[in-house]
Amino acid sequence: MKCIVKSFLLMLVLVLGAKSVVLADEHQCKKITASGNSEYPPYLWKAENNTNLSGAISLLINDLSQDLGIEIELIYSGPWGRVQEEVAAGRVDMIAGAFFTIPRTNYMDYLYPEFQATKTAVWYNKQKPFVFSVWHDLKPYQGVTVINNSFGEAFDEFAKSNLAISKVASLQQALQMLSAQRVDYLIYEENPGQAYANRSGLQNLTTHPVSVTEENLYLTLSKKSKCNTPELKEKISDLLKTYQGQNRMENYLRSALGMWAKFDA
The missing domain is CATH 3.40.190.10 (Periplasmic binding protein-like II)
Structure with a gap:
């Protein structure tokens, strides 16, 4: 009887151990x-x-x-x-x-x-320039950016309460809007914005030297x-x-x- 019990316990340990190995393997990255x-x-x-x-x-x-x-x-x-x-x-x-x-x-x-x-810039149309040195300078103007983008907690909160910024689905769309003077400025990172502007031949767009944020x-x-x-x-x-x-x-x-x-x- 004792031998049967020992055998059963041994089998149980082996089965549980095998299951543990499988479960552990399933959770490995x-x-x-x-x-x-x-x-x-x-x-x-x-x-x-x-x-x-x-x-x-x-x-x-x-x-x-x-x-x-x-x-x-x-x-x-x-x-x-x-x-x-x-x-x-x-x-x-x-x-x-x-x-x-x-x-x-x-x-x-x-x-x-x-x-x-990274550096987030204020993009503007060379044919419609304006002065920018601090965030408050953007208040009189209509801006655009890309949906679901963040430019840092502080600026996001300031923009939400103080600025008129519409959001579009793509950077390409936002650049085209600015090029056509449908908006006054674009908030977006400098390097990606420049890459798209160059590729699209949008030579009438540039950035203010003062960055919005550096993230x-x-x-x-x-x-x-x-x-x-x-x-x-x-x-x-x-x-x-x-x-x-x-x-x-x-x-x-x-x-x-x-x-x-x-x-x-």
């Missing part, structure tokens, strides 16, 4: 799905296959994937607003390039340090992602520090600008 703003050259844009994303951040992600030993697939998952929804729902693990806002911390964790500092770009992980573990976040942070010390983003941006110039949109 074997692949990270990342996405980002597909209208964000030279940082990101939709690749020629219309499935993945190319750009400077793509080059960063490729190196990060190799050094982590984990596949990171950088996919196109729709407009910027939908990307954020996908991450909030846990259907996409990572955002590859996001500004910090308090509301976003409800559904994703920011990975430190930042990988790039940092971060990688983030969805709070609902099984890849969101302290161990992985620490590894990514360590690698970002290494890349920062090596000034890798400068090389990524240089390469991406060449790629964007040749890209057949």
Whole structure:
């Protein structure tokens, strides 16, 4: 009888142990799905296959994937607003390039340090110039920006209460509106705005020398992602520090600008 009980207990331990191994394996992070703003050259844009994303951040992600030993697939998952929804729902693990806002911390964790500092500019039509040195100078004018974009907590709150800024679906649409003088200014980052303006031949647009804000770009992980573990976040942070010390983003941006110039949109 004792032998039967011992055998039964041994089998139970083996079965439970096997199940634990299976469950643990199911929760391991074997692949990270990342996405980002597909209208964000030279940082990101939709690749020629219309499935993945190319750009400077793509080059960063490729190196990060190799050094982590984990596949990171950088996919196109729709407009910027939908990307954020996908991450909030846990259907996409990572955002590859996001500004910090308090509301976003409800559904994703920011990975430190930042990988790039950016400058947000006031774009205007050369045929309709105006003076800009502080945010309040924008009050008399009609502005435009791209929906679901943030330019820092402070400016977002100021704009919401004090400025007349309409929101459109794409940067291309916003630039065309400004070029046609349907609005007085555009709030958008300098590098992506210039990339699109150059490509579209919009030579009548330029930026004020004073920036609206200067913000940092971060990688983030969805709070609902099984890849969101302290161990992985620490590894990514360590690698970002290494890349920062090596000034890798400068090389990524240089390469991406060449790629964007040749890209057949």
